[in-house]
Amino acid sequence: MGDGCNPGSMLQLxxxxxxxxxxxxxxxxxxxxxxxxxxxxxxxxxxxxxxVWDYEEGKRVALWSVDxxxxxxxxxxxxxxxxxxxxxxLEVFEIQNSTLQSVVRLMRGYGSWPVxxxxxxSSHLLSLWEENDVALWDWDKEWEKIVFKGHSKxxxxxxxxxxxxxxxxxxxxxxxxxxxxxxxxxxxxxxxxSCIPPVCCLQFCCKFQKPLLITCGSTKVASVWDxxxxxxxxxxxxxxxxxxSAFFHPHLPYIFxxxxxxxxxxxxxxxxxxxxxxxxxxxxGRMAPxxxxxxxxxxxxxxxxxxxxxxxxxxECTRRIEKLEKGLTFSxxxxxxxxxxxxxxxxxxxxxxxxxxxxxxxxxxxxxxxxREVESMLQKEITARQESDRSCERLVTDRIEQVEVExxxxxxxxxxxxxxxxxxxEREGELQQLEKSCGKLSERIRLLEREKATxxxxxxxxxxxxxExxxxxxxxxTQQGSHFxxxxxxxxxxxxFREYSAEELRDGxxxxxxxxKSGDGDPYGCCFLGKLASPVWVRKISPDVMRDHDDPNHAxxxxxxxxERLRLLHHPNLLTLMGACYADKCLVYQHAANGSVMxxxxxxxxxxxxxxxxxxxxxxxAQVARALSFLHSAHPPLAKGPIIHGALKPANIxxxxxxxxxxxxxxxxxxxxxxxxxxxxxxxxxxxRLEHDSQxxxxxxxxxxxxxxxxxxxxxxxxxxxxxxxxxxxAYEIVEAAVGDDHHDGAFLNVLDRNAxxxxxxxxxxxxxxxxxxxxxxxxxxxxMMMAGNESILWILERVALEVDIADSVEVxxxxx
Numbered sequence: 001m002g003d004g005c006n007p008g009s010m011l012q013l014x015x016x017x018x019x020x021x022x023x024x025x026x027x028x029x030x031x032x033x034x035x036x037x038x039x040x041x042x043x044x045x046x047x048x049x050x051x052v053w054d055y056e057e058g059k060r061v062a063l064w065s066v067d068x069x070x071x072x073x074x075x076x077x078x079x080x081x082x083x084x085x086x087x088x089x090l091e092v093f094e095i096q097n098s099t100l101q102s103v104v105r106l107m108r109g110y111g112s113w114p115v116x117x118x119x120x121x122s123s124h125l126l127s128l129w130e131e132n133d134v135a136l137w138d139w140d141k142e143w144e145k146i147v148f149k150g151h152s153k154x155x156x157x158x159x160x161x162x163x164x165x166x167x168x169x170x171x172x173x174x175x176x177x178x179x180x181x182x183x184x185x186x187x188x189x190x191x192x193x194s195c196i197p198p199v200c201c202l203q204f205c206c207k208f209q210k211p212l213l214i215t216c217g218s219t220k221v222a223s224v225w226d227x228x229x230x231x232x233x234x235x236x237x238x239x240x241x242x243x244x245s246a247f248f249h250p251h252l253p254y255i256f257x258x259x260x261x262x263x264x265x266x267x268x269x270x271x272x273x274x275x276x277x278x279x280x281x282x283x284x285g286r287m288a289p290x291x292x293x294x295x296x297x298x299x300x301x302x303x304x305x306x307x308x309x310x311x312x313x314x315x316e317c318t319r320r321i322e323k324l325e326k327g328l329t330f331s332x333x334x335x336x337x338x339x340x341x342x343x344x345x346x347x348x349x350x351x352x353x354x355x356x357x358x359x360x361x362x363x364x365x366x367x368x369x370x371x372r373e374v375e376s377m378l379q380k381e382i383t384a385r386q387e388s389d390r391s392c393e394r395l396v397t398d399r400i401e402q403v404e405v406e407x408x409x410x411x412x413x414x415x416x417x418x419x420x421x422x423x424x425x426e427r428e429g430e431l432q433q434l435e436k437s438c439g440k441l442s443e444r445i446r447l448l449e450r451e452k453a454t455x456x457x458x459x460x461x462x463x464x465x466x467x468e469x470x471x472x473x474x475x476x477x478t479q480q481g482s483h484f485x486x487x488x489x490x491x492x493x494x495x496x497f498r499e500y501s502a503e504e505l506r507d508g509x510x511x512x513x514x515x516x517k518s519g520d521g522d523p524y525g526c527c528f529l530g531k532l533a534s535p536v537w538v539r540k541i542s543p544d545v546m547r548d549h550d551d552p553n554h555a556x557x558x559x560x561x562x563x564e565r566l567r568l569l570h571h572p573n574l575l576t577l578m579g580a581c582y583a584d585k586c587l588v589y590q591h592a593a594n595g596s597v598m599x600x601x602x603x604x605x606x607x608x609x610x611x612x613x614x615x616x617x618x619x620x621x622a623q624v625a626r627a628l629s630f631l632h633s634a635h636p637p638l639a640k641g642p643i644i645h646g647a648l649k650p651a652n653i654x655x656x657x658x659x660x661x662x663x664x665x666x667x668x669x670x671x672x673x674x675x676x677x678x679x680x681x682x683x684x685x686x687x688x689r690l691e692h693d694s695q696x697x698x699x700x701x702x703x704x705x706x707x708x709x710x711x712x713x714x715x716x717x718x719x720x721x722x723x724x725x726x727x728x729x730x731a732y733e734i735v736e737a738a739v740g741d742d743h744h745d746g747a748f749l750n751v752l753d754r755n756a757x758x759x760x761x762x763x764x765x766x767x768x769x770x771x772x773x774x775x776x777x778x779x780x781x782x783x784x785m786m787m788a789g790n791e792s793i794l795w796i797l798e799r800v801a802l803e804v805d806i807a808d809s810v811e812v813x814x815x816x817x
Contacts, residue, residue, distance in 0.1 A: 717774025
C-alpha cells in the first residue's frame with residue numbers, strides 16, 4: 001500500500017476545456033452526470049433549469065425549464081431519457097427533438113443527497129426508498145418496483161457492478177456496506193467496520209476479475225475493499241481535505257481521488273503507488289471519468305473543468321485503442337437501442353401498409369422490399385460489429401497484459417503499435433462505408449414516413465368532411481320531439497329545455513339592468529347578458545309584438561308560435577335555445593363566448609380583441625350557408641313551411657369558443673312569419689325593423705312587401721361582402737368595382753380586409769363573385785341555396801371550406817415533419 005509519489009512518472013493532467021459561471025449560469029458547485037455513450041454532461045440548477053453540454057466541443061446542447069425542486073439529474077442512455085431527483089420524488093423525461101416529455105413520476109424516500117444509479121445495460125434503476133431501504137425499478141415491466149431491506153440507518157450511496165450485471169452495492173449511515181444479488185433478492189456480502197465513515201461515493205472495480213470496491217466520505221482517506229473477504233486492503237491517504245470523489249478508471253490501470261480543496265491524485269491500480277498530484281485551483285465538488293477516452297470531468301464552485309491524462313506510452317496506446325473502439329464498436333446497449341429504433345420504424349411502415357388506399361399499392365410494395373433490405377443489412381451489421389467487439393476486447397486485454405508484464409519490450413511494442421495503426425485505418429474506412437449506407441437508408445425511411453403522415457391526414461380530413469355533409473342532410477329530416485343534433489359527423493345530445501321563473505331571470509340580469517343590455521335592440525325585443533348556472537343570452541320579447549292577439553297575457557301565443565317551434569329547430573350552426581320564461585315572455589339562449597361577427601370586423605372592442613383570420617371567415621360563411629339552407633328546407637312537423645330569416649347580417653352571426661358560427665335571431669323569423677298574417681300593430685313593427693337594417697333588404701321588398709328565400713339570399717350576399725372587406729357600408733360597390741377592373745388582381749386584394757392576414761386570392765375572389773351574384777338587384781339572377789349541379793350557393797361554399805381545410809392539414813403536416 002505504498003503511497004510515495006513516483007518522480008519518474010511521465011503522467012500529466014492537461015486542461016482541455018473550462019466552463020465558467022458565465023457559461024453555466026450558477027456560482028454553486030453543479031452536481032453533474034455523464035452520458036454513457038455520448039460526450040454529454042447534464043446538471044440541474046436551483047433556478048429550475050436543466051442543461052446538457054457537449055464536453056468535447058464546449059457547447060450547450062439543450063436548456064429546459066423544470067421544477068426547481070429537482071436538484072440532481074442523470075442520463076438513461078439506453079432510452080434517451082433523463083431522470084431528475086428531488087427530496088421526495090423522481091421524474092423521468094424523454095428527449096423529443098428539442099423538448100422534454102414527462103414519462104413517469106416515482107416516489108422516493110426523503111433525502112437531500114443524491115442516491116440513484118442507472119444500470120449500464122438492463123432496464124433497471126436504483127433509488128432511495130423509505131430512507132433505510134433501496135428500490136429497484138424496471139421500466140420494461142411498467143416500472144415494477146422491488147424493495148431491498150436490510151439497513152438500519154439511512155442509505156448514503158448505491159452503485160451497479162459494471163460487468164457482473166446482477167450485483168449492486170449500497171452503503172448506510174450505520175457504517176455498513178452490502179453487496180446484493182438482484183435475482184436472489186438478498187445480500188451476498190456485508191462489510192461492517194466502525195472505521196467506515198459515512199460514504200458519499202461508492203464504485204466497483206471492473207478489471208482483473210477482482211472483487212474490489214472503492215469508497216470515500218467525510219474523511220481525508222479513500223478506502224479499497226475486498227467485498228468477498230469483507231476487509232479493507234488499502235487506504236489512500238495524503239489528502240489535505242475530505243475526499244469527495246474516488247473511482248477505478250474504466251479503461252486505464254489507475255485510481256483517481258479528489259478532495260474538496262481541488263487536489264486530484266492518480267495512483268497505480270496494482271500497487272497503489274502515487275503517480276501524480278494535480279491542483280485544479282478551485283473548490284471541487286464532483287469528479288467522473290469519460291467512458292470512451294482518457295478525459296475526466298471535475299466540477300467546482302461556478303466552474304466545470306475537463307482534463308486529459310497524457311504522458312506515458314501506455315496512455316497513448318490506450319488512447320489509440322479507445323479511438324478504435326469508439327469508431328468501430330457499439331456496446332450491446334447501443335445495438336439493442338438501434339434494433340429497437342429500426343424495429344419501431346419498420347412497425348410504423350407496416351402500419352402504413354394497412355391504412356393506405358389501393359392507389360398506393362406499388363409504393364407500399366416498394367416499402368416492403370426496402371424493409372426486408374434494411375432488416376438484412378441491419379442483421380449483417382450487428383453480426384459484423386459483435387465480432388469486431390469481441391476481437392477488439394481480446395486485443396485490448398492482450399495489450400494491457402503486455403504493457404504490465406513486458407515494460408522493457410518497447411521495440412516489440414512499437415512494431416505491434418504500427419500494425420495496430422494499420423488496422424485502425426482499415427477499420428475507419430469500413431466504418432465510413434457503413435455510415436454512408438445507414439445514412440441513405442435512414443433518409444429513405446424519413447421520406448416514406450413524411451409521405452405517409454401527409455396522405456393519412458388528407459384522407460382523414462376528406463372522409464370527415466364527407467361524413468359531416470351526409471349527417472347534416474340527415475339532420476334536416478329530424479323528427480319532432482328528437483333531442484339529438486348532428487355536429488361534425490357526430491350525434492350529440494342537445495341541452496335539455498328548461499322553464500325559468502321570472503325571478504330567476506331578473507336576478508340573473510339585475511332586473512334587466514341597462515348595463516347588461518347587448519346592442520340597441522330591435523322592435524321585437526332586447527337581448528341581455530345573464531348569469532344563471534353559466535353565462536346565457538336572455539331575449540325579452542316586446543309586448544307591442546303581441547298587441548293584436550286576444551290572449552290577455554299573450555302566454556299561449558308566445559308558447560305556441562315561438563317557443564314550441566324554436567324547440568324543434570336543431571342545427572350545429574343555429575344558436576341553441578336552452579329555455580323560456582312564459583311570465584315575462586323571455587327566451588334563454590346559449591352564450592356565444594366570442595361575440596358577433598360585427599364585433600370582430602368593426603373592432604368595437606378595440607385591437608385587444610384581435611382579428612378574424614381569412615380562413616376562419618371563409619369557414620364561417622360556409623357555416624352560415626348551412627344554417628340558412630336548413631331553415632329554407634324546413635317542412636312539417638319542424639315548421640309550417642320554409643322559414644325566412646329576414647334579419648341576416650353580421651350582428652346576428654355569433655361565434656362560440658371555437659369560432660364556430662351560430663346564427664341567431666331565428667325567433668324574429670318566426671315572429672315575422674306571424675306578423676305578415678297579423679294585425680296593423682304587428683306589421684308596423686316588422687316595417688320598423690326592416691327600415692332599421694335597410695342595407696340588407698332586397699329592393700323588391702319595398703314594392704311588394706313580401707319576404708321570401710331570395711330576399712334572404714340578397715341579405716346573405718351583402719353579409720358575405722362585408723365579411724370579406726371588413727366594411728359595414730358600401731361593401732357591394734367596393735367589391736364590384738375591384739372585380740370589374742381589368743387589372744383586378746392587385747385591386748381586388750386591396751379591398752380585402754388586411755387585418756385578416758395573407759388571403760388566398762383565388763378562394764377569396766370565388767366567394768366575392770358569389771356574394772355579388774347573391775346581392776344582384778334582379779332577383780331572377782340570384783343563385784339558389786341548394787339545387788342540382790355545381791352552381792348552388794351551398795355547393796360552392798362547401799368546396800371552398802374543404803379546400804381551406806385541406807390546405808391547413810397539409811401545412812400542419814409539413815410543419816410537424
